[in-house]
Amino acid sequence: MGFGRWVFGKAAMAAGLSAVLAAGPAAGQSLTDALIAAYRNSNLLEQNRAVLRAADEDVAIAVATLRPVVNFIARATASSAVRDVGGINVRSNDISATLALSADLTLYDFGRGQLAIDAAKQNVLAVRQALVGVEQRVLLSAVAAFMDVRSAAETVNLREANVRLITQELRAARDRFEVGEITRTDVAIAEARLAGARSNLAAAQGDLAVAREAYKAATGAYPGALRAPPGLPRIPRTLDEAKSVARTTHPSIRQAQFEVTAAEINVARAVAQRQGQISGSANLSVDRRGRDSSSLSLSYQRPVYTGGRQSAQERQAAARRDAARAGLHQTAADVVQDVGRAWSDLAVASARIEASDRQIQAAQTAYDGVRQEAELGARTTLDVLNAEQELLDARAARIGADTGRYVAVYRLLSSMGLLTVDHLRLGIPTYDPEAYFNAVRNAPRTRSVQGDQLDRVLRSIGRE
Numbered sequence: 001m002g003f004g005r006w007v008f009g010k011a012a013m014a015a016g017l018s019a020v021l022a023a024g025p026a027a028g029q030s031l032t033d034a035l036i037a038a039y040r041n042s043n044l045l046e047q048n049r050a051v052l053r054a055a056d057e058d059v060a061i062a063v064a065t066l067r068p069v070v071n072f073i074a075r076a077t078a079s080s081a082v083r084d085v086g087g088i089n090v091r092s093n094d095i096s097a098t099l100a101l102s103a104d105l106t107l108y109d110f111g112r113g114q115l116a117i118d119a120a121k122q123n124v125l126a127v128r129q130a131l132v133g134v135e136q137r138v139l140l141s142a143v144a145a146f147m148d149v150r151s152a153a154e155t156v157n158l159r160e161a162n163v164r165l166i167t168q169e170l171r172a173a174r175d176r177f178e179v180g181e182i183t184r185t186d187v188a189i190a191e192a193r194l195a196g197a198r199s200n201l202a203a204a205q206g207d208l209a210v211a212r213e214a215y216k217a218a219t220g221a222y223p224g225a226l227r228a229p230p231g232l233p234r235i236p237r238t239l240d241e242a243k244s245v246a247r248t249t250h251p252s253i254r255q256a257q258f259e260v261t262a263a264e265i266n267v268a269r270a271v272a273q274r275q276g277q278i279s280g281s282a283n284l285s286v287d288r289r290g291r292d293s294s295s296l297s298l299s300y301q302r303p304v305y306t307g308g309r310q311s312a313q314e315r316q317a318a319a320r321r322d323a324a325r326a327g328l329h330q331t332a333a334d335v336v337q338d339v340g341r342a343w344s345d346l347a348v349a350s351a352r353i354e355a356s357d358r359q360i361q362a363a364q365t366a367y368d369g370v371r372q373e374a375e376l377g378a379r380t381t382l383d384v385l386n387a388e389q390e391l392l393d394a395r396a397a398r399i400g401a402d403t404g405r406y407v408a409v410y411r412l413l414s415s416m417g418l419l420t421v422d423h424l425r426l427g428i429p430t431y432d433p434e435a436y437f438n439a440v441r442n443a444p445r446t447r448s449v450q451g452d453q454l455d456r457v458l459r460s461i462g463r464e
Contacts, residue, residue, distance in 0.1 A: 056437045
């Protein structure tokens, strides 16, 4: 009677082990939901958007250097003097006050101002690409967090099914021990295996808790029920094609290219410093007695001797240009290497899935055979438990391999520079880097038509 219940429990729970992996929530949060939440709630993206806006202001600052600088000056002076009047020292005190307006304008700087604007714009383009790189990291973290939670949840289900199965096996072993079919050793083996299964379940539950925390960090909220991930996105057919795409689109390479251009412009700026500048100034003042005065001046100034500072600045700019060029070549090499690594990881993950499927099939066959032999008395309880453990390990490896392949595909997209909201077509509004730049590029005053436009842009991105 006990043996019959043991056989029935084995068959029922084996079917449960197969079903737990195939089953999944009919509804819940999708991978797309996780990606959208990560994009909308990322503090890292907010931080780097602010960095980009600060770079935008560098363009406005460069533009402002070519405009007049007008200063209001209020000056009061108290003086005291002693004069000899008829042999008598007489102290006189006087207080003077002056109100003045002063205007200074660079009339011609031999192109340095425009070069400064051009360099600032190149830096803006470089920071935009850096922001795309951050976006890729945020989205990849969301993919990994989503898949880790699903993998951990499936592993918990698998471990729970294993605990239920071994509990039933232990009950059957005790029944068989009571009728003398097995020894106390067999019961002890089942008890030890159940304790191990419970320990593995506790570890799996801990992994799930950790994965949930990582999901919250990546998306801003704890996960609910997660749907099965959608089909894998399309990727290039060959490694060479993937590398070619990366060389063209990866934000790190494009960022380095803009940095090289900015460095070359700065070399020209440093050389242009030798030419000096032509500037004009105007002053208008009135004292407390109502007497006014005005003046206009025009000056040309160029360095004659700077103690070697000018030459050092030129050499420094050239060295930074050379460093930027070398950095571009190294960045391209690193990106190509990352593509190759991601491609290899994907191939390994795919091979693991195929091997895991064959392992599951073989372990299932072995398990069924050992169980049938145990029914005939040719196998012990330990043999059955070992066969079951191999089947469990094979199924757990399959879960990990599937997660690894999914993350590897998205990591490959990231290595090519394609893991963005636009490329994934998530269908949500994205941050527009042009809006703030266009509002400040001409250095608007706070109170002006352009200033009002800037206020609207700031409100649209949630910054007052």
